[in-house]
Amino acid sequence: MLLDREEYIEQAYFFQTLRERMQQSMSTQDLLMAAKQEILATTQLPYAIDFMAGELRLTGGFATAMARLPHYFTAFQTYLIAEAEKAAGRFDFRIALDILEREAEYRAKDPPVQGIFLFQFEVLCRNRLGYDRGFDAIAGDGVYDESWRQWISILRRQVGLVDFCDMLYVRSELYRQTHEDEDKPVLFGAKEGRIALANRQKDPLYLFAALQRHLGYPAVPRPSEEDAKRHVIPQLQAKVDRLEMRVKLLEEDLHGGINLSRFYGPPGEQNKSG
Numbered sequence: 027m028l029l030d031r032e033e034y035i036e037q038a039y040f041f042q043t044l045r046e047r048m049q050q051s052m053s054t055q056d057l058l059m060a061a062k063q064e065i066l067a068t069t070q071l072p073y074a075i076d077f078m079a080g081e082l083r084l085t086g087g088f089a090t091a092m093a094r095l096p097h098y099f100t101a102f103q104t105y106l107i108a109e110a111e112k113a114a115g116r117f118d119f120r121i122a123l124d125i126l127e128r129e130a131e132y133r134a135k136d137p138p139v140q141g142i143f144l145f146q147f148e149v150l151c152r153n154r155l156g157y158d159r160g161f162d163a164i165a166g167d168g169v170y171d172e173s174w175r176q177w178i179s180i181l182r183r184q185v186g187l188v189d190f191c192d193m194l195y196v197r198s199e200l201y202r203q204t205h206e207d208e209d210k211p212v213l214f215g216a217k218e219g220r221i222a223l224a225n226r227q228k229d230p231l232y233l234f235a236a237l238q239r240h241l242g243y244p245a246v247p248r249p250s251e252e253d254a255k256r257h258v259i260p261q262l263q264a265k266v267d268r269l270e271m272r273v274k275l276l277e278e279d280l281h282g283g284i285n286l287s288r289f290y291g292p293p294g295e296q297n298k299s300g
Contacts, residue, residue, distance in 0.1 A: 029098070031134050032069055033069050034134035035131075036065050037126070037130040038128075039064070040061055041124075041127035041130065042123075044057055044061060045123035048119075054088075055082050058075050058088075062075045062076070070098055074091075074095055074098050077094070081094075087108075089108035089111050100168070101164075101167060102163045103126055106122045106149070106155075110123075116154075121249060128245075140218060140241065142169055143164070144238075145246065146164050148234045148238075150164075151230065152246050152248060153248075161178055161181065161185075165179065173211040177211075189226060191225050191233055195222040195223050196208075197212060197214055198212065198213075199214065217240060
């Protein structure tokens with residue numbers, strides 16, 4: 027199901043607001059309610075936010091709420107939030123919100139289906155999200171017709187085995203110009219075919235960069251180096267501290283035994299606590 031333009035505009039603002047305000051000392055539920063006050067009441071999004079807030083209280087997340095609103099949120103939107111909410115996952119929740127914001131802004135401009143697919147596919151590739159469930163989520167988007175869904179199913183089975191450039195090229199108008207007897211539906215234009223042909227046997231990132239430049243779909247957000255270090259450095263520091271403590275204990279053991287007295291408080295404090 028495709029939404030009205032104002033719905034996508036408000037969705038983009040909602041995802042942007044959540045992402046920017048996550049650093050504040052507010053609970054996610056309070057953030058949802060605060061954002062709801064700023065959303066246009068003429069859209070369906072306030073009702074969706076109410077449902078998400080209720081699901082958040084029950085389950086601690088809102089991907090399940092989005093899954094129960096398939097007429098409003100696409101399966102791909104739900105998939106991204108579900109992956110970001112995984113406790114053991116490596117997909118940053120803020121990156122997921124940034125992706126959803128950019129996609130909603132893009133959809134508000136009535137974009138071509140080719141741009142939507144390439145953006146979603148690049149999201150899967152760059153963030154190393156699962157292809158099986160990822161392609162299922164993409165295919166569940168109402169923007170794709172039956173020809174697209176069949177091709178996405180083929181791509182799901184052959185990705186990693188067949189060069190994506192070749193798969194895109196044979197479904198382009200450029201390929202049809204020299205293979206008139208081909209009966210498979212054309213899904214991409216001649217421009218996309220030329221770009222795919224020029225990037226065969228190259229790094230797939232070059233293909234995505236060229237397609238993004240020429241088709242104008244949003245650049246896929248990625249974690250900055252600063253964000254990555256913010257989580258790594260404290261972990262490394264904690265490991266260094268533990269190693270230093272172990273080295274000190276080993277040195278004490280080699281020099282006559284470990285002094286355990288420093289782990290206990292003064293006798294007077296122990297008596298008081300007793």
